[in-house]
Amino acid sequence: MQPRVFLVDDHELIRTGIRSELSGSLDIIGEADEVQAAIEIILERRPDVVLLDVHMPDGGGLAVLRAVTDLAPEVRFLALSVSDASEDVISVIRAGARGYVTKNISGPDLLDAIYRVAAGDAVFSPRLAGFVLDAFSLEGRHLEAGDVDPDLDLLTPRERQVLRLIARGYSYRDIATELAISAKTVESHVSSVLRKLQLSNRHQLSNWASQRHLN
Amino acid sequence: MPTQTPPRPIIGTPVRPYRRGVQNAILGGVCGGLAIRLGIKERVVRIIFCLLALVSGVGFLLYMILWLGVARADEPEAIAQRLVGRHRQLNRIAIGIVAIVAIFFFLQFLGMPDLGVFTWPIFLTLLGAVGIWRGASPEELVHLGEFAKSAPFLGAAASKSRGSFWLRLALGAILIFFGLRILRHLGGVWGLATPAFFGTLVLIGGVLVLLAPWWLATLNDLTGERRERVRIEERANVAAHLHDSVLQTLTLIERAAGDEAAVVRLARNQERELRQWLFSPDGSTDASSFLGDLRALEDEIENDYGVRIELVVVGDCVSDEHVTALVAAGREAAINAARWSGADLVSIYAEVEESTLSLFVRDQGSGFDPETVPADRQGIALSIRQRVTQRGGTVTLKSTLGAGTEVQLVLPRTS
Numbered sequence: 001m002q003p004r005v006f007l008v009d010d011h012e013l014i015r016t017g018i019r020s021e022l023s024g025s026l027d028i029i030g031e032a033d034e035v036q037a038a039i040e041i042i043l044e045r046r047p048d049v050v051l052l053d054v055h056m057p058d059g060g061g062l063a064v065l066r067a068v069t070d071l072a073p074e075v076r077f078l079a080l081s082v083s084d085a086s087e088d089v090i091s092v093i094r095a096g097a098r099g100y101v102t103k104n105i106s107g108p109d110l111l112d113a114i115y116r117v118a119a120g121d122a123v124f125s126p127r128l129a130g131f132v133l134d135a136f137s138l139e140g141r142h143l144e145a146g147d148v149d150p151d152l153d154l155l156t157p158r159e160r161q162v163l164r165l166i167a168r169g170y171s172y173r174d175i176a177t178e179l180a181i182s183a184k185t186v187e188s189h190v191s192s193v194l195r196k197l198q199l200s201n202r203h204q205l206s207n208w209a210s211q212r213h214l215n
Numbered sequence: 216m217p218t219q220t221p222p223r224p225i226i227g228t229p230v231r232p233y234r235r236g237v238q239n240a241i242l243g244g245v246c247g248g249l250a251i252r253l254g255i256k257e258r259v260v261r262i263i264f265c266l267l268a269l270v271s272g273v274g275f276l277l278y279m280i281l282w283l284g285v286a287r288a289d290e291p292e293a294i295a296q297r298l299v300g301r302h303r304q305l306n307r308i309a310i311g312i313v314a315i316v317a318i319f320f321f322l323q324f325l326g327m328p329d330l331g332v333f334t335w336p337i338f339l340t341l342l343g344a345v346g347i348w349r350g351a352s353p354e355e356l357v358h359l360g361e362f363a364k365s366a367p368f369l370g371a372a373a374s375k376s377r378g379s380f381w382l383r384l385a386l387g388a389i390l391i392f393f394g395l396r397i398l399r400h401l402g403g404v405w406g407l408a409t410p411a412f413f414g415t416l417v418l419i420g421g422v423l424v425l426l427a428p429w430w431l432a433t434l435n436d437l438t439g440e441r442r443e444r445v446r447i448e449e450r451a452n453v454a455a456h457l458h459d460s461v462l463q464t465l466t467l468i469e470r471a472a473g474d475e476a477a478v479v480r481l482a483r484n485q486e487r488e489l490r491q492w493l494f495s496p497d498g499s500t501d502a503s504s505f506l507g508d509l510r511a512l513e514d515e516i517e518n519d520y521g522v523r524i525e526l527v528v529v530g531d532c533v534s535d536e537h538v539t540a541l542v543a544a545g546r547e548a549a550i551n552a553a554r555w556s557g558a559d560l561v562s563i564y565a566e567v568e569e570s571t572l573s574l575f576v577r578d579q580g581s582g583f584d585p586e587t588v589p590a591d592r593q594g595i596a597l598s599i600r601q602r603v604t605q606r607g608g609t610v611t612l613k614s615t616l617g618a619g620t621e622v623q624l625v626l627p628r629t630s
Contacts, residue, residue: 129527167529168621169525169562
């Protein structure tokens with residue numbers, strides 16, 4: 001069954017491009033070019049996957065995520081952006097998006113990412129993996145040992161390894177081969193990183209964000 | 216929708232609908248608008264209002280009601296409508312009204328005489344002034360601010376024009392008129408210290424309420440002006456930058472429209488440049504850091520070889536000899552990948568850790584067998600190896616025919 005996909009982007013050209021590239025392989029059930037309309041239509045039509053632009057007027061993708069996730073937890077979000085600002089990307093992920101890809105992603109890769117998100121997996125682009133490694137490494141470096149619940153807040157060596165490989169440009173299949181584990185295990189590592197990212201102490205990650213600004 | 220009405224009255228021709236004047240307004244444009252509506256001279260309307268003001272303050276009241284209830288000619292809704300639309304404002308104003316009425320009754324209770332027939336008109340006018348102050352549109356506040364600057368009350372900006380002289384005279388006369396009436400009341404009937412004291416308080420309070428909007432509007436006007444100036448400067452900077460970069464590139468792209476490779480290269484260059492400008496606002500990408508060096512490398516290779524580089528960097532550090540050597544080795548590896556692999560995407564991943572620097576250059580191109588490398592490519596591989604191993608680092612080369620190549624460079628940090 002094709003996933004039912006909803007597009008949110010304030011740029012007509014981008015929506016048109018995505019629609020023409022994906023319409024054959026996906027069931028695109030609607031689109032919106034502003035936050036309020038997006039929230040209403042998503043709540044009404046309950047798509048499987050929302051392709052969400054990070055930067056929009058009136059609060060951006062974050063506002064859509066915050067409004068929808070509580071009322072319709074079954075709707076999954078994939079953030080799509082040209083943004084290079086890691087804070088924006090991380091905050092969207094923390095608000096509940098299941099992945100982040102950049103807009104110059106190729107059609108087949110985007111399709112793959114959407115299917116993955118529809119299946120409940122996480123989608124980490126190399127850049128997102130880099131942001132996450134950065135966030136967690138800074139956290140670990142600047143905190144006293146007693147401050148952190150290690151189970152929750154820090155990545156395991158294996159998760160770190162997987163993230164590094166993603167950042168190096170490896171696909172999930174490549175990673176599975178490289179580490180001699182199954183693709184399923186790779187996916188579960190990535191999902192667990194996502195979970196930690198979303199659950200970890202708000203204070204610490206905002207620390208990280210402010211440090212990024214200072215640098 | 217803004218309603219089209221002429222800016223000046225057409226004498227003898229009434230014009231519908233009634234809107235407060237904008238261009239012929241002195242204070243709220245009530246009289247100017249009425250003149251337009253009725254097709255008579257503004258001066259006639261103004262004189263009528265002034266006369267009405269002397270008749271138990273009816274003129275004041277009427278003026279306030281019209282000011283609040285009638286929309287300005289270039290605005291969709293009246294101040295009253297706007298106030299009703301904003302609930303929080305409305306609450307605050309309601310509290311204000313209750314407070315003022317309470318004070319009023321308290322004074323009555325103390326034996327404070329009413330101000331004669333003017334009591335209610337004055338109080339209602341004051342209330343109206345508060346309403347206008349809270350509910351007027353920014354444009355109207357600006358107008359009032361300008362009016363305040365030339366108004367006689369503040370003195371500072373007393374203009375020398377004859378109009379303002381007459382205005383000052385008229386207002387002064389009205390104030391004196393009220394003052395006399397109040398004093399006559401107090402002196403004649405009550406002659407007591409307490410009510411006189413409270414009477415003065417009420418007077419001062421009234422004057423303050425009357426002046427506060429003017430004063431604040433002028434203040435707001437000034438800060439607004441400053442903010443506007445900063446905004447304009449910022450805008451000019453952005454415009455200058457866009458002109459030098461994006462606009463130039465677009466022109467180049469138009470010219471090179473036939474050459475696909477050139478267009479792609481130009482677009483990518485511009486994209487990268489714009490990104491750096493947008494996302495590192497303080498221009499922190501000077502080449503003296505690891506990240507800066509890698510960005511420069513990304514630029515160079517995308518430009519010279521027409522491949523896309525996916526650069527991911529975790530952490531950053533100041534450039535030193537080891538950083539430079541590592542980036543130089545990475546450059547060789549990336550050039551190799553761009554030239555020989557046939558892939559259109561080269562991934563570069565760099566990480567700064569406490570004691571090590573790592574750099575990974577990966578492509579998913581043709582790959583090769585390291586044992587059977589042609590001599591001209593071995594040279595480059597050697598130069599990569601040499602740079603890194605000389606400084607105590609390690610080089611790992613992984614390549615699979617048909618699946619791509621990855622060069623892994625790890626170097627200890629100097630400090």
